[in-house]
Amino acid sequence: MSLVRMDIQAVVVGGGVASSLVVLKPHGKRGHSSTKLPIRIGAVESAAISMGVDGQQSNRPMTHDLMLSVIDALDGSLTGVSISEVHGTTFYAQLRLLKPDGEQVLVDARPSDAIALAVRTHAPIFAEQEVLDTAGMPDFRAVREEEQQEEIHKFHEFVENLSPDDFSLSAHGGSDDPESGHNPEA
Numbered sequence: 001m002s003l004v005r006m007d008i009q010a011v012v013v014g015g016g017v018a019s020s021l022v023v024l025k026p027h028g029k030r031g032h033s034s035t036k037l038p039i040r041i042g043a044v045e046s047a048a049i050s051m052g053v054d055g056q057q058s059n060r061p062m063t064h065d066l067m068l069s070v071i072d073a074l075d076g077s078l079t080g081v082s083i084s085e086v087h088g089t090t091f092y093a094q095l096r097l098l099k100p101d102g103e104q105v106l107v108d109a110r111p112s113d114a115i116a117l118a119v120r121t122h123a124p125i126f127a128e129q130e131v132l133d134t135a136g137m138p139d140f141r142a143v144r145e146e147e148q149q150e151e152i153h154k155f156h157e158f159v160e161n162l163s164p165d166d167f168s169l170s171a172h173g174g175s176d177d178p179e180s181g182h183n184p185e186a
Contacts, residue, residue, distance in 0.1 A: 002129040003082060008053060008115070009036065013046045020046035022115060024083070024127060035136035037083065037127055039091050045112035052119030064116040075100040081114035082126040086135045096123075 005027035
């Protein structure tokens with residue numbers, strides 16, 4: 001299994017019929033073609049992730065804050081989270097916890113809860129490459145930029161390979177011969 005480090009690109013807090021979602025992108029891939037991983041989550045969970053990203057504190061501990069307090073009370077630490085599987089439109093995640101004796105424990109979690117914990121502790125977020133291959137979406141802006149660069153490259157190649165003969169009328173089926181019946185001046 002191959003893990004890819006991810007960053008949060010966007011958190012969309014939906015309402016009514018509009019879904020909330022979190023969009024992950026490969027870490028450090030700015031301006032390059034890369035795969036985006038959109039995960040549909042609940043409105044409450046998207047708010048919890050946004051609060052963690054913004055560093056906001058609530059008046060009372062939220063569930064994610066409680067979970068981190070429990071981990072701390074047990075002298076453990078969250079070393080990372082991973083989006084480990086996808087079946088249809090349902091994603092699965094794991095918390096990577098480190099016990100005081102150095103043993104790593106994986107705990108199943110919803111992706112939204114895992115990400116909400118990760119942003120509060122600045123723990124890295126990962127996705128299995130297989131999940132990206134199955135559920136990822138290409139960055140269409142980057143794909144469009146690559147296509148434009150390819151078109152520019154082809155045009156430059158065309159211009160570089162032009163010769164003066166390419167501009168003569170005889171090269172294109174025309175003739176300067178007045179007896180041929182074709183008069184380019186007429």
